[in-house]
Amino acid sequence: YWLFGHGLGDYQRVFAAKTADRPNFVAYITPWAYSPHNLWLNLWVNFGLLGLIGFSWLLYRGLANGWRELATKPDRSLNLIVPAAAILLTITVQGLVESQLYKNDLAVLFAIALALTEIRGGNSA
Numbered sequence: 001y002w003l004f005g006h007g008l009g010d011y012q013r014v015f016a017a018k019t020a021d022r023p024n025f026v027a028y029i030t031p032w033a034y035s036p037h038n039l040w041l042n043l044w045v046n047f048g049l050l051g052l053i054g055f056s057w058l059l060y061r062g063l064a065n066g067w068r069e070l071a072t073k074p075d076r077s078l079n080l081i082v083p084a085a086a087i088l089l090t091i092t093v094q095g096l097v098e099s100q101l102y103k104n105d106l107a108v109l110f111a112i113a114l115a116l117t118e119i120r121g122g123n124s125a
Contacts, residue, residue: 005048011035014045035102039095042102062088062117069117084116 006014015033019025036042044052066085091101091110100106 001045001048003048003050005044005046005051008046011042011045035099037099038097039092039099039101042099058114059088059092062114065117080116084113087113088117 001014012030012033016026016030019030036045040052043055047055063085066081066088069081070085087109091106091113094100101110
């Protein structure tokens with residue numbers, strides 16, 4: 001599971017199998033263990049190390065484009081690129097304590113912000 005993950009929506013089944021021999025887990029903890037407790041662990045468990053690296057690369061690219069745009073064109077970049085990079089950073093920091101990216105509205109907002117940083121920030125990697 002560590003390289004490719006176990007897939008979306010399968011966390012509770014895997015969690016139940018791994019903790020079946022622990023006392024009180026089956027009755028009190030497993031029914032409410034829908035997902036890991038933060039975004040990064042959730043990405044790693046669902047998509048594996050490759051998915052976590054891919055997400056980190058996308059995030060790095062979006063933030064690097066935002067920083068590059070701000071450094072080279074500070075007057076123009078305040079229109080779209082800085083708010084888009086701020087959205088990426090906010091969702092990422094909040095992801096340290098909550099796995100919120102799978103909610104439809106935040107996933108769409110994250111994708112739009114990532115697209116804006118890519119379009120406005122250029123295509124140099």
